[in-house]
Amino acid sequence: MVINKQMNALSLILTLHTPYKVLLLFPVITIAMTGCQANGTNDSDSMFFGRYIQYIRGNIPNQYADLKNALPASPVNISDGKRLYQMQCLACHGEAGDGDGLAGKQLVPSPANLAFTRRLPLATDAFFFWTISEGGEPFGSAMPAFGDQLTEKQIWQITLYINTGFNSDQGT
Numbered sequence: 001m002v003i004n005k006q007m008n009a010l011s012l013i014l015t016l017h018t019p020y021k022v023l024l025l026f027p028v029i030t031i032a033m034t035g036c037q038a039n040g041t042n043d044s045d046s047m048f049f050g051r052y053i054q055y056i057r058g059n060i061p062n063q064y065a066d067l068k069n070a071l072p073a074s075p076v077n078i079s080d081g082k083r084l085y086q087m088q089c090l091a092c093h094g095e096a097g098d099g100d101g102l103a104g105k106q107l108v109p110s111p112a113n114l115a116f117t118r119r120l121p122l123a124t125d126a127f128f129f130w131t132i133s134e135g136g137e138p139f140g141s142a143m144p145a146f147g148d149q150l151t152e153k154q155i156w157q158i159t160l161y162i163n164t165g166f167n168s169d170q171g172t
């Protein structure tokens, strides 16, 4: 429950203009983290904000900053994206994208809830491409870097699939 309220506060803040965002984000994150501890939630359930902070500060590598997905959200691209997601991502992020994959259970930080992430204003094409390409090494997380394993097209197909809300039958 507490987490849900914090998530809502976070989503709201992320819609604001950058200076306000940066100003408001830190207290909310601190409260969220304190909330997790006070609840006795263990570390693997706590949220990880490092990636959001880096993105909002504009500190993602330049080569990703302006990227836009040029692939159409066609049935073929989405079903290819789904297949790739199931092969490469599902083990950690779970079938419905909510971060509960078996291989992710013990990870700290835990795999992100991508079904939630995709609704955040910061979940731009650039955010996804950067994250999927470079992974979690800069943050000490287990999120693998797929830049050498997947083609650009494949990364965009996975992004399209995530943005259907993990429902390839319905589209966005």
Ligand code: HEC
Pocket: 048, 051, 052, 085, 088, 089, 090, 091, 092, 093, 103, 104, 107, 108, 109, 110, 111, 112, 113, 114, 117, 128, 131, 132, 135, 136, 139, 141, 142, 143, 144, 146, 158
């Ligand atoms: C070994 C487990 C693992 C696998 C496999 C994995 N991830 Fe992750 N992923 C993580 C963890 C842990 C995080 C949270 C820490 C971070 O952001 O680096 C994460 C974070 C993310 C984020 C950031 C979301 C947010 O809200 O911050 C995205 C996007 C993402 N993963 C996409 C993918 C995609 C797409 C694939 C498959 C191509 C994938 N991941 C495969 C573990 C994994």
